[in-house]
Amino acid sequence: MKVTVKLIAMDPFSPPGFDSNGIGTFTLADGASLEDLITQLKLPDGIGEAYMTMLNEDAVPISGRAEVPLSEGDEVTVFPAIKGG
Amino acid sequence: MAWHGKLLRVNLTKGTCTPEPLNMDWVKLYLGQRGLGTKYLSEEIDPKIDPLSPDNKLIFVTGPLTGTCASTGGRYSVVTKGPLTGTVACSNSGGQFGGELKQAGWDMVIIEGKSAKPVYLMIVDGQAELLDAEGFIWGETVWDTEDAIKKRHQDPLIRIASIGGAGEGLSRYACIMNDRDRAAGRSGVGAVMGSKLLKAVAVRGTTGVAVNDPKRFLDVTREKRKILDPSPARARYSGLGTMAMMDVTQAHGSLPTLNCREVQFEHIADVNVKKQHTVRKSDGEAPYQGNKACFACSIGCGRMAKIDPDHFSIKGKARYSGVTGGLEYESAYAVGPMCGVQDVEAATYASALCNEHGMDPISFGATVAAAMELFMEGAITTEQTEGHDFSFGNAEALCWAAEVTGTAQGFGKDLGLGALRLCEKYGHPEFAMVVKGQEFPGYDPRAMQGMALGYATSNRGACHLKAAPFQDDFQRVTPDGKAKIVKDSQDYIAAIDSSGLCTFTKAAWGAPDYADQIDAACEGDWTVERLLELGERIYNLERLFNNAAGFTAKDDTLPKRVLTEPAKGGAGKGHVAELDKMLPEYYELRGWTPDGEPTTQTLSRLGLA
Ligand code: SF4
Numbered sequence: 105m106k107v108t109v110k111l112i113a114m115d116p117f118s119p120p121g122f123d124s125n126g127i128g129t130f131t132l133a134d135g136a137s138l139e140d141l142i143t144q145l146k147l148p149d150g151i152g153e154a155y156m157t158m159l160n161e162d163a164v165p166i167s168g169r170a171e172v173p174l175s176e177g178d179e180v181t182v183f184p185a186i187k188g189g
Numbered sequence: 190m191a192w193h194g195k196l197l198r199v200n201l202t203k204g205t206c207t208p209e210p211l212n213m214d215w216v217k218l219y220l221g222q223r224g225l226g227t228k229y230l231s232e233e234i235d236p237k238i239d240p241l242s243p244d245n246k247l248i249f250v251t252g253p254l255t256g257t258c259a260s261t262g263g264r265y266s267v268v269t270k271g272p273l274t275g276t277v278a279c280s281n282s283g284g285q286f287g288g289e290l291k292q293a294g295w296d297m298v299i300i301e302g303k304s305a306k307p308v309y310l311m312i313v314d315g316q317a318e319l320l321d322a323e324g325f326i327w328g329e330t331v332w333d334t335e336d337a338i339k340k341r342h343q344d345p346l347i348r349i350a351s352i353g354g355a356g357e358g359l360s361r362y363a364c365i366m367n368d369r370d371r372a373a374g375r376s377g378v379g380a381v382m383g384s385k386l387l388k389a390v391a392v393r394g395t396t397g398v399a400v401n402d403p404k405r406f407l408d409v410t411r412e413k414r415k416i417l418d419p420s421p422a423r424a425r426y427s428g429l430g431t432m433a434m435m436d437v438t439q440a441h442g443s444l445p446t447l448n449c450r451e452v453q454f455e456h457i458a459d460v461n462v463k464k465q466h467t468v469r470k471s472d473g474e475a476p477y478q479g480n481k482a483c484f485a486c487s488i489g490c491g492r493m494a495k496i497d498p499d500h501f502s503i504k505g506k507a508r509y510s511g512v513t514g515g516l517e518y519e520s521a522y523a524v525g526p527m528c529g530v531q532d533v534e535a536a537t538y539a540s541a542l543c544n545e546h547g548m549d550p551i552s553f554g555a556t557v558a559a560a561m562e563l564f565m566e567g568a569i570t571t572e573q574t575e576g577h578d579f580s581f582g583n584a585e586a587l588c589w590a591a592e593v594t595g596t597a598q599g600f601g602k603d604l605g606l607g608a609l610r611l612c613e614k615y616g617h618p619e620f621a622m623v624v625k626g627q628e629f630p631g632y633d634p635r636a637m638q639g640m641a642l643g644y645a646t647s648n649r650g651a652c653h654l655k656a657a658p659f660q661d662d663f664q665r666v667t668p669d670g671k672a673k674i675v676k677d678s679q680d681y682i683a684a685i686d687s688s689g690l691c692t693f694t695k696a697a698w699g700a701p702d703y704a705d706q707i708d709a710a711c712e713g714d715w716t717v718e719r720l721l722e723l724g725e726r727i728y729n730l731e732r733l734f735n736n737a738a739g740f741t742a743k744d745d746t747l748p749k750r751v752l753t754e755p756a757k758g759g760a761g762k763g764h765v766a767e768l769d770k771m772l773p774e775y776y777e778l779r780g781w782t783p784d785g786e787p788t789t790q791t792l793s794r795l796g797l798a
Binding site: 110112113115117154156158161162163164165166181183184185186187 | 421422424425428429433434436437439440441442462463466657659660663664665666695696758759760762
């Protein structure tokens, strides 16, 4: 299955695998979870850091990602765990 | 140690500057900055006074780590009764001023009374005097004031905290600015300074700061930098700055837009961090020009910017052609999406004018947004706005508003009242996105339930810096469990705000990192437990001040719009702020009555009885 991933608030804005708007398409095995996707992404700039995720328009808690299965055409938004600004 | 044990009392009515010993018993209970300043204010003024009367006091206060080599150890606070809210006001600033004041040998300066004529306070180490500001800097902008004082006293290293036209004109959200573009920004502390006819506090300090155990302090602060400096959080604050937040709140649906009619901004790409970093065709430069760090800071999050030389806002105005303080997230949200303005150059210009004239860009932007809604609804017309079209999104109106508000002219006087007083004046208080009279920062409370509770219970009105529910709010919209997150983070932040360090460090440091540094600098055992209890004590002391000023549980609320109109998109789609589900639990956790008053038991536990 293919899902779209949008990276935001990242430096650089568009790491390898993502277009100039921070959007990339990724292929996953059927039945893969949101957690599997995050692991597969090997995100830059995040050594030891948590990433927040939204699936389509819903926020998904970090602790619940392994239980959230992905489906063809899902849109996942990923951003670093910013603690205020 | 780490404190000099000395404060300067300046009586403007009598024209005297008198050194006094610092109350070291209070230091043990309130540390410095926010805590110690609030303790002095509570003891010295009646909470019921008019904040703009000579009875109010204005306290500049450092923390034990201010002026030391601890990373970010340059913070100071201004504590007073706030004219925007009527609550206790505590505004925290960085830059170089706080470190300089401490290095001059003072922990605190208490300003009282009212001068008969405009003056400025000049402090050179142990010497302090009041000098005439009339015909010199009164009436000048913040930037010109700083230049003039440095020139007159022949020292470019003098550090200055001053007010501009907004403070002189008693705008309810006037700031005290220091080092050109850093601000003790919120709640109108600059208007209190203006009401006292005090234009500036200028300081030159060469005496240094002694710590309790110098060797250990150097070792500990070095060790803490090894945690902070390589952290991803530091990389982001430095790389993209706070502006990175705008794309997050946009995606999450918590970006206050069009005076909170919307929670996402359709023109985000024209004002976000990427836009700031995009090279313009006109001059081949990007708005973002580099970073600026505060005293002793190894993060350096401050943005510097250059406005497009061809932009209408600065045509023929050479003073804005150079590099100046740039948009940070909070200013950018307010003068951008909140007003529907999609012109990054206009937003940068408006924010620069806020620095130049000394006004809080959050309150300014949110007040303009309220004015735009009044205009759209026909409650004000071009008659009030002097011919300007105040429709949402009009960048020209925003720039004009910044000019007239900063200089307190015409309709700018109305805008300087703040959103609540403006909307009341024109018959629509419901358009004011405020808590206790203070305008929202850049987080819509419908998708962020913790922020909703944080805004409602903040002791200085709507504020994003007094509680830290961000991480949890970005993960779930339900209100359960938020009360504890908000209460605990409020207490923790109150302690950090009293230390002399910057709140942004908490993205990399935990409570033990603060305790270790304070303990190495100060006498006595400074443990995590002691700091957290001290934070809770401060929070309750602020609450006692507000209660005595007349605030009750009914003031712990939010504008009707966010309580009744569901968010239209994002993670909070269909949700309203569910305060009623969180407040009772919050009061209980705090040890307050259902009326929001600390119980006698709570007060005696915290040593406040
Ligand atoms: S992190 Fe930013 S605001 Fe805080 S002290 Fe450093 S430069 Fe100043």
